[in-house]
Amino acid sequence: MKIYSSRVEVPDYEKWNLEDIYTDIEKWEKEVRKIEGMAEQLGKYDGAIHDGKSLYEFLKTKEELSYMLNHVHAYSMLKGDEDTRDADAQALSERVQSLGVKVGAATSFFMPFLLELEESTLKRYIAEEPGLKYFEEDLFDSFRYKAHVLGKSEEALLSQLGESFSAPASIFGMINNADIRFGEITSDNGGKIELTRGMYAKLIEEEDREKRREAYKAYYQPYLQSKNTIAATLAAAVKTNARMAGIRNYPSALEKSLFGDNVPKEVYENLIQSTKASISPMHRYTRIRKEKLQLDELRAYDLSVPLVKDVKQDIAYEEAFETMLKGLAPLGEEYISILKEFKDKRYIDVRETPGKRSGAYNLGIYGVHPYILLNHRDDLDSLFTLVHECGHGVHSTLSARHQPQITARYSIFVAEVASTVNEILLIHYLLDNEKDLEVKKHLINHFIDQFKGTFFTQVMFAEFEMKTHEIAEKGEPLNVEVFNTIYESLFREYNGDEIVFDEEVKYGWSRIPHFYRPFYVYKYATGFASAIHLAGRILKGEKETLQSYLEFLGSGSSDYPLELLKKTGVDLTTPEPINSALAQFADLVEEFAKA
Template identity: 75%
Template sequence: MTTYTNRNEVPVHEKWNLSDIYPKIEKWENDYQLIEEITVSLKKFDGNIHDGHSLYEYLKQREELSFHFNKVYAYAMLMVDENTRETLPQSYLDKAKQLSVKVSAATSFFMPYLLSLDEETLRSYIKEEGRLTYFEEDLLDSFRYKEHVLSKEQEEILSKLGEALSVPGHTFGMINNADIKFGEVTNENGDRIELTRGMYSKLIEDEDREKRREAYKAYYQPYVQLKNSIAATLSAAIKNNVTLAKIRHYPSALEKALFGDNVPREVYENLIQTTKDNISPLHQYTRIRKEKLKLDEIRQYDMSVPLVSGVKQVISYEEAYETMLKALAPLGEDYLTILKEFKDKCYIDVRETPGKRSGAYNLGVYGVHPYILLNHQDDLDSLFTLVHECGHGVHSKLSSQYQPQITAGYSIFVAEVASTVNEVLLINYLLNNESDPEVRKHLLNHFIDQFKGTFFTQVMFAEFEMKTHDMAERGIPLNVEVFNQTYETLFREYNGETIIFDEEVKYGWSRIPHFYRPFYVYKYATGFASAIHLATKILEGDQETIHSYLEFLKSGSSDYPLELLKKTGVDLTTPDPIQNALKRFGELVEEFSQI
């Protein structure tokens, strides 16, 4: 595997090309200035929108501002991520962030103004100024919030409280990222060293059981020590959600969180119930794991170690790209043409270099094209990451191409569908083209573990959130004991009775940052289930599904997420997509146990 000591060593065709956004920094500065001018102009509309014409002028200028601002921000962010140690790009990003605050302040008057109108007045404005039809759906959708928006004075008070209300999440972030000190583990030389997160993710997969146990105990040590502080921050976060939902006249905190995507509560409850009704294959997998690892008893620190050892595939970037094109062939020539363009036109930043941001992401820049960040390691995980991010990339590319700016961005609810469909097509292709039983087992194990993490674990978290918010709504005090008991009960229900519980298991709730962004994790599970459903049909060669899926990728946010998925044949208001995904999981576990 090639390692690079700096960015200049990386071949040009493996680095993204930021000059597609701005050929030189002066152009960035010109746009920056333009945004400042438009911001000043937008402020003048406060109190001065009295007819269709002035409403259109405001919205048109705001959209123009948003077009330029997205480019300015994206350029600075991508530059920083190339090398986070450089100070000049950091200063551009700081400037962009300051600009964002100014833009927010200049446009904050609009929503209260809009909702102070009655619908009839708004419709008369649209009739009088024909060009408003472009914004019509967006404007009318805002009216859904009417009963949940307060008077101008109350809204101002709430916005001033915004920072205070975010304190629990911020406090947990500081504990979790800055202050936490994990326990010690023994390194190869027999020295005691402090555990880091990066080390933990490797050690918990180590074949040496004692190393796994030691890492597990060391990792949980600070969470158990800080249990009361973390319980207080989580309890405060939950109470804030519940209080805000009441103030804004929502039936519950859950319904407040689902409102934006227009998702009924039943979809959330149905996800949990259907999963629990079909949980036995997951329990079976725990039993298989215990058998394969030849353990008298299985514990939580045995749940991440790969069950197939010695299968280390080296997959170069070139080979990974070729494999992706073959695996995604069922999606048709047009899809593959876009993927080839990503590589040929330098949309992807491939290699890990010192100072480069870790991980991987896709960023769609409207009016330009998507940018994909990778840190390719020539292994199976990197192949999956490439295929995943290119799924997001094609979704961004097609939505931008076929949608006007106002509906080009897509909701998080549907985002994971495009990436996961690609992963399912990939695993299918790899299994179909692999005869070595050890490699096949390794692939199945990889996919089953991914299914477990993206689907079952997230459903369990979603149920934990629902139960704890429900208690807060009923006035039950939340503390360490309540969190421990709730989490431990759920962990048993989902993972089965085979696992022997260490004391640490029940503290699992204390390390999850997503719990400070309420009712968010369920979207991973619904997205994953939708993708399994679609990929199964695509692999059967169902032309209607292939066509409707490609149309879905072109739709951006032109409809509510559930409606967009319905057009592809996935109806999340019924148990079917969840049942189909769980049936597929059962088949994978069965095949794995047979090999």
């Protein structure tokens, strides 16, 4: 794997092309000024909507503004993520944040106004103005929020505080991406070098246990050094979520987060309960890991090393992309042609560089196309990450292609289905086309670890979120000790008693950015369970399932997510999809134990 010391060194074909959004910063500036003017214009509708015509004009202008705001936000975000140390890019993001607050303040009157209307009045407005048909379903869906929207002055005040409410996430982002300096490790020539995230991802899988231990300690060093700051930041985020739920008259922060998707809390609770009821295969896998590694003591830095030796695969990006195309061929020609565009038209930013945002994501931009951030390391994990994010990318593409703007943005709840179906199809392709028995065992091991990371770990995170929010809702303190106690207890419960805990284990919560998006991570697990069901049927050649799945990808938010999934044959209001996935995990562990 080539390590780049600056972004300039990366070839253009491995960097995204942001000129598809704005060809230069002047065009971005011009759009920002236009949005500011439109925000003022929207504010003038406060108290001036009296008929269908004025309601339509407001909604049409608001949608046009939203379209532009999404573009200026996307550009500033993508630019900033290229190098989180870039002060100019940070300034763009700060301007967009302020702009969002202005727009929020200008339009904050609308929901209180709408929810004060009688349904008969709204129906009359729609009858008066044909253009309102486009907004009709969205308008009536807003009535679900009647009990949770405050008065006009209170909503205006909350919108003004938007930046303050998002401060914990912003602060953690800067700590985690820009300020963190990992400890030193021993290089191949015996010298000392500073660890990077990319290096850590490689070293934690090293067969040399001392290298794993050294990387693990160096990786956690800055988190332990900043434990009180990060704990205060996370506590502020959790308490804000809990207080906002109370202010908006939700029974709990969990139910507030689930409300938008119309997901009953029983789906969340059932996920945790069903997983813990079938946790024994996970514990068995931990024991198998200890045995295969021939260790007297299993520690946290032993949990990622592959259990099948001498089959570590180096997969260059070009090869990874071609493998993806072959593995996803069951999804059809249209799907594959969309994937090819991603690479040919430079929608993907491939390489890790200093200051670049860690991890990976897809950002769909209506009216442009998706952009995908990677930190590709030319290994098997990077291949799976590519396939995962391209699943999101195709989902964004098809939803934008088949839905109007108002319903093109899909819920995060269904997003993880699209990405994980791709991963399941890929693993089956790799297993079906591999003749070397050792490599096959390695792939089964990888599938088990993928299952662990995407399902079990996310359920553990989901329970951590639920427990910490329950503490905040009781008005009890949240601090380092509380977070450590909860996390350490859950880690043992989910992974079993075979692990000897180093000091770092209980600080696992301190490095998780998803905790700043409340009750998000459970969707990885429900998405994974749904994907296992769908991918299995697609691989069996069920044309009806494939057709319903492709329609699902083009559905955006045209229905509630649980209803969209039901159309593909997956019903998450029952335990069946979760239990089915857990049964498959048990089979994989059994197969690996015999291998």
